[in-house]
Amino acid sequence: MRPFRTPLPPSRLPHVGTTIFTLMSALATEHGAVNLGQGFPDFEGDPALLDAVHQAMTDGLNQYPPMAGVPALREAVAAKIEAQYGKRYDAGSEITVTAGATQAILTAILAIVGPGDEVIVLEPNYDSYAPNIELAGGSVVRVPLLAGSFRPDFVRIAAAITPRTRAILVNSPHNPSATIWRAADFDQLAEILRPTDALLISDEVYEHMVFDGERHASASAHPELAARAFVMSSFGKTFHVTGWKIGTVAAPAPLSAEFRKVHQFNVFTVNTPMQHGLARYLANPAPYLDLPAFYQRKRDLFRDGLAGTRFKLLPSEGSYFQVVDYSAISALGETDFCRWLTSEIGVAAIPLSAFYADGRNQGLARFCFAKQDATLRSALQRLARL
Numbered sequence: 001m002r003p004f005r006t007p008l009p010p011s012r013l014p015h016v017g018t019t020i021f022t023l024m025s026a027l028a029t030e031h032g033a034v035n036l037g038q039g040f041p042d043f044e045g046d047p048a049l050l051d052a053v054h055q056a057m058t059d060g061l062n063q064y065p066p067m068a069g070v071p072a073l074r075e076a077v078a079a080k081i082e083a084q085y086g087k088r089y090d091a092g093s094e095i096t097v098t099a100g101a102t103q104a105i106l107t108a109i110l111a112i113v114g115p116g117d118e119v120i121v122l123e124p125n126y127d128s129y130a131p132n133i134e135l136a137g138g139s140v141v142r143v144p145l146l147a148g149s150f151r152p153d154f155v156r157i158a159a160a161i162t163p164r165t166r167a168i169l170v171n172s173p174h175n176p177s178a179t180i181w182r183a184a185d186f187d188q189l190a191e192i193l194r195p196t197d198a199l200l201i202s203d204e205v206y207e208h209m210v211f212d213g214e215r216h217a218s219a220s221a222h223p224e225l226a227a228r229a230f231v232m233s234s235f236g237k238t239f240h241v242t243g244w245k246i247g248t249v250a251a252p253a254p255l256s257a258e259f260r261k262v263h264q265f266n267v268f269t270v271n272t273p274m275q276h277g278l279a280r281y282l283a284n285p286a287p288y289l290d291l292p293a294f295y296q297r298k299r300d301l302f303r304d305g306l307a308g309t310r311f312k313l314l315p316s317e318g319s320y321f322q323v324v325d326y327s328a329i330s331a332l333g334e335t336d337f338c339r340w341l342t343s344e345i346g347v348a349a350i351p352l353s354a355f356y357a358d359g360r361n362q363g364l365a366r367f368c369f370a371k372q373d374a375t376l377r378s379a380l381q382r383l384a385r386l
C-alpha cells in the first residue's frame with residue numbers, strides 16, 4: 001500500500017531551523033565538554049522551594065487554577081514589585097502568571113501586534129523575539145546596540161520610530177552582552193516614546209542578577225513607561241529552576257486585559273502546585289535579595305580564572321553571562337571557533353552571531369557562569385591553555 005500523503009503547508013517560520021544552542025549542547029555531549037553554552041544552572045533550586053511545591057501537591061492543589069494565576073501568587077508578586085521598584089500593580093487586574101517569560105513575550109506580541117505593525121528589537125537579542133513578531137504578522141525592525149559597548153543607541157532608536165511602530169522590545173540585564181540599562185536609559189526611551197503610541201515590552205528575566213552594587217532599573221519603576229509597558233519576569237531564572245517554565249507579566253489593566261484574551265486561549269493557565277509553592281516561598285525575600293552576591297562571586301571566579309588567558313573580557317554588569325573577545329587566540333569565525341573550543345579544548349560556548357539576524361562575525365563568544373564552582377574550575381583548567 002502506498003503511504004498516505006502528508007500535505008505540507010507553507011512554513012510560517014521558513015527561516016527557523018535547529019538553534020545553535022541545541023547544536024552546541026549536542027556537540028558538548030559528544031565530546032564530553034564542559035557546557036558553558038546554554039543558559040541554565042547545573043545546580044538545584046532551594047530545597048525549601050521544592051518542599052513547598054511538593055507540599056502543595058500533597059495538599060491536593062492539583063486542579064486548574066484561575067486563568068490569570070493563583071491569587072496568592074499574584075498578591076506576592078505585586079508586593080514584591082512594590083517593595084523592589086515602588087510601583088503598585090493591582091494583583092487582580094495587572095499581574096498574570098505565565099508559562100515562563102518566553103510564553104509571556106509571545107502572548108504580549110500576539111495580543112498587540114498585527115499585519116502592518118512594526119516592532120523594534122535591539123540587536124543582538126534573545127532568539128524568540130523576531131519569530132514571535134513574524135508569527136503575529138508584524139515586521140521586525142532591527143536596531144543595533146552600539147558596537148563594542150552594547151549600549152542602546154538612542155539616535156538610531158528614535159530614527160527607527162514610524163507611525164506604524166507598535167512596540168519596542170528591550171532586555172535588561174541583557175542576554176547575550178551582560179550589559180544593564182540604567183534609569184537614565186529608560187528616561188531617554190521615555191522621551192522618544194512620549195509623542196507616540198508605541199508600547200514597551202521589557203524583558204527583565206535577569207532582574208535579580210545585577211552586580212557591583214548597582215540596582216536593577218525596571219521599566220515598572222518608571223511611571224511614564226510603566227503606563228505603556230509589559231514587564232516580564234521569570235521564576236525559572238531567579239530560583240534556579242529553568243525547567244519549571246513559570247514567570248509573570250505585569251502591565252496596566254487595559255493591556256493586561258488584552259494579554260489575557262490571548263493567554264486564555266493559548267495556555268489558559270499555568271500549573272497549580274508550582275504557583276502555590278512559589279507564593280509561599282516568596283514570603284521570604286532573602287533568596288532573591290541574595291542572588292546578586294551569589295552570582296557576582298561566580299562571575300568573579302570565572303573572570304579571575306580567565307585573566308591569565310588571551311581572552312579579552314567584556315564587562316559583565318548583570319545576567320549570568322560573560323562575553324569574551326577571542327581575536328587574539330584565533331582568526332576563526334564565531335561558530336567555527338565555538339565548535340573548535342567544544343571539540344578540541346572541551347568547553348562549549350555560544351557564538352554572539354547567533355543573536356544577530358545577519359550572523360555577523362565579531363570574534364565574540366558567550367559563556368554562561370550559572371554553574372557549580374567545580375564546573376567553572378574544570379572549564380577554567382581547560383581554558384587555561386589559551
Ligand SMILES: Cc1ncc(COP(=O)(O)O)c(C=O)c1O
Nearest residue numbers: 100101102126175205234236247
Ligand atoms: C533574555 C531572555 N528572555 C527570556 C528567557 C526565557 O525565560 P523563561 O525560561 O522564563 O521562558 C531567556 C532564557 O534564556 C532569556 O535569556
